[in-house]
Amino acid sequence: MLQRSGRSSNVSTALRLLGANVELFGVLTRNPTYRMILDDLEQRGIDISHCTFTDASPPFSTIVQDRWTRRCTVVYCDKSFPYVTAADFRKLDLDQYGWVNFEARSPRETCDMIRLILDHNNGRDERDRIVVSLQIFNSFEQVVHLIAMCDYVFVTKYIAESRGWKSPLEACEGVNALLRMPRNIRIRRPCIIVPWSSLGAGCMTTEGEYFEVPAHKPKKIIDRVGDSDCFTAGFIYAAFVRQRRLAEAVDFANAVASYKLGYVGFDCLGHLPIDAVKLPVRMRCGSEVSSDDEDNGDQLNSCKKHLLRPIEFLPEKSSIAPTEKEVPIETSQLSS
Numbered sequence: 001m002l003q004r005s006g007r008s009s010n011v012s013t014a015l016r017l018l019g020a021n022v023e024l025f026g027v028l029t030r031n032p033t034y035r036m037i038l039d040d041l042e043q044r045g046i047d048i049s050h051c052t053f054t055d056a057s058p059p060f061s062t063i064v065q066d067r068w069t070r071r072c073t074v075v076y077c078d079k080s081f082p083y084v085t086a087a088d089f090r091k092l093d094l095d096q097y098g099w100v101n102f103e104a105r106s107p108r109e110t111c112d113m114i115r116l117i118l119d120h121n122n123g124r125d126e127r128d129r130i131v132v133s134l135q136i137f138n139s140f141e142q143v144v145h146l147i148a149m150c151d152y153v154f155v156t157k158y159i160a161e162s163r164g165w166k167s168p169l170e171a172c173e174g175v176n177a178l179l180r181m182p183r184n185i186r187i188r189r190p191c192i193i194v195p196w197s198s199l200g201a202g203c204m205t206t207e208g209e210y211f212e213v214p215a216h217k218p219k220k221i222i223d224r225v226g227d228s229d230c231f232t233a234g235f236i237y238a239a240f241v242r243q244r245r246l247a248e249a250v251d252f253a254n255a256v257a258s259y260k261l262g263y264v265g266f267d268c269l270g271h272l273p274i275d276a277v278k279l280p281v282r283m284r285c286g287s288e289v290s291s292d293d294e295d296n297g298d299q300l301n302s303c304k305k306h307l308l309r310p311i312e313f314l315p316e317k318s319s320i321a322p323t324e325k326e327v328p329i330e331t332s333q334l335s336s
Helices: 007-018 032-043 086-090 107-121 140-149 157-162 168-178 227-241 246-261 267-271 293-302
Strands: 022-025 027-029 052-054 060-065 072-077 097-102 131-136 152-155 191-195 201-204 210-213 331-335
Touching (some): 086 107, 097 107, 097 227, 107 131, 131 140, 131 227, 152 227, 168 191, 168 201, 168 210, 191 227, 201 246, 210 246
Parallel strands (some): 097 131, 131 152
Antiparallel strands (some): 060 072
């Protein structure tokens, strides 16, 4: 079975199936051999109008699954492929977006893109600001400087264990410890989300309050490919579209990922009984981050000098986590 993939591509697909309006922003190939990628995106109603195109062929993976054990063997074709740039991102009308999720495959370009959003958000009311989330899948050291620029950060179990963190709590506390700033720098911390496979997920609010959310046990496991992307999409959908609080959004994300495990591909999400797997929707006004949010605009202004400081990135190198490899798409955006 030939299937379009890529983390941001998968997240966009899952979001669209859940009912959200979504745009994929990245580099796509015009090579006719891979025309099915464009056809599938268009058929699903995923906006690709701002993607850039190349004649290069994208990397791909071959996944062999044992029929009885369901264990997968993944063969990677890890070839170089261009990334979107901040210059491309600058052409977007940011007033059209409410949430931007970054994959951060190119830390330097991602840093510049996030800074464009911070500049756009500066001085705006909370309701008019773009929410920024960051997925950390491979090299933690290369993107650690981006964490403080975001509203939400997803840290995988693989990354956590590579840092010596043995639980979601240790991972949340570890990331939080890296965000300690001098007292004269007033900065809002991101919410931290750490999915932990069959144990569920841990999350930490901007104030440092920790929640551990148990997993939803699937009836059966058929296909694990893309379950983490379904988790990310489920969280964004619950937090942004349904305005759920952090722990509730994580619980819904667990439910979406668990539901996907019982089916091949992502189309099953179009039949997910959304209201049956989560509490009644409770709309919340403003942000949940702090009781001090009346001064949030001043906080963002006062920490701008810190966020825009020169950052020296480590040399970029190929670093592949032991998960499925994807077509390298950089960011996905959720329309407001």
